[in-house]
Amino acid sequence: MELKVIDDKGQNAATVAASDALFGREYNESLVHQIVVAYHANGRRGTRAQKGRSDVKHSGKKPWRQKGTGRARAGDSGSPLWRGGGRIFPNLPDENFSHKVNRKMYRAGMCSILSQLAREDRLKVVESLSIDAPKTKLLVEKLKQMGMSDALLITDSLDHNLHLSSRNLHNVMVVDVDHADPVSLIKFRNVILTKKAVAKFEELLK
Numbered sequence: 001m002e003l004k005v006i007d008d009k010g011q012n013a014a015t016v017a018a019s020d021a022l023f024g025r026e027y028n029e030s031l032v033h034q035i036v037v038a039y040h041a042n043g044r045r046g047t048r049a050q051k052g053r054s055d056v057k058h059s060g061k062k063p064w065r066q067k068g069t070g071r072a073r074a075g076d077s078g079s080p081l082w083r084g085g086g087r088i089f090p091n092l093p094d095e096n097f098s099h100k101v102n103r104k105m106y107r108a109g110m111c112s113i114l115s116q117l118a119r120e121d122r123l124k125v126v127e128s129l130s131i132d133a134p135k136t137k138l139l140v141e142k143l144k145q146m147g148m149s150d151a152l153l154i155t156d157s158l159d160h161n162l163h164l165s166s167r168n169l170h171n172v173m174v175v176d177v178d179h180a181d182p183v184s185l186i187k188f189r190n191v192i193l194t195k196k197a198v199a200k201f202e203e204l205l206k
Contacts, residue, residue: 003118003198005125010146016125016195019202023123025115028108035109035182038099046095053078053086107205113185114201124192129155134164143172152188154180156196177201 001024002015058078066073080088117123124146131138139162143151150171153162158176166174173184177200185191193201 001118003123003125005127005195006146007126008142008145010124010148013127016198018198019206022111022202022205023115023118025108025111027116027119028112031105031109032112032182032186035101035106036186038101039181039183041097041099044097046093046097048091048095049093050087050090052090053080053088055090056084056086058084110180110182110185111205113182117185117191122190124190125198126192126194128196129153129162129192129194130159131161131165134161136165136168139165139172140169146192148190148192150188151190151192152184154191154193154197156194156200177204 001018001020003018003023004012005014005016007013056078058076060076060078063074063077064071074082077085079085114123131142143149151173153166153172153174155162155174155176158179159174162174166172171188173188175181175184177197180201
């Protein structure tokens with residue numbers, strides 16, 4: 001298939017040949033949902049912790065005798081049934097939240113996202129992408145000339161000036177092909193790839 005190449009002013013300048021397997025795949029919503037959920041889960045840290053029955057501060061003395069009081073049996077005040085008692089199944093810091101996604105599934109999901117972006121005309125290709133100095137103003141002006149304010153910029157290798165210039169912009173992100181992820185591809189309104197990035201995607205996701 002052919003992808004449109006835009007110039008510095010956002011106008012269609014030419015086309016570039018691209019793989020149908022990468023940019024012409026049918027959209028698989030369930031697969032995309034699965035890899036997005038897995039991406040979020042695998043980035044989650046187990047920082048929460050709750051106290052179990054053995055962790056709470058309480059007396060080990062039996063509150064009252066077993067029989068004859070008319071009340072329910074009680075062994076100690078650390079029971080999960082009592083206020084201030086420990087949790088029955090407490091959350092632990094070493095809890096594992098990760099989801100396993102096969103490599104083939106992940107690649108198919110990424111191809112599905114890229115294909116859908118191309119169909120919705122949210123995927124743009126440029127010959128190259130660079131600025132003269134690491135200044136946010138220069139990057140904003142460049143994107144403004146292209147008619148964009150919200151964009152994910154993907155290059156074949158990370159450009160130092162682009163990366164530094166984008167750090168103060170909440171609606172612009174610069175990554176290389178190796179660090180492109182499904183969440184970012186879906187999040188941004190426009191995705192801009194360089195020609196070399198397209199070739200590298202085809203090599204990695206084939």
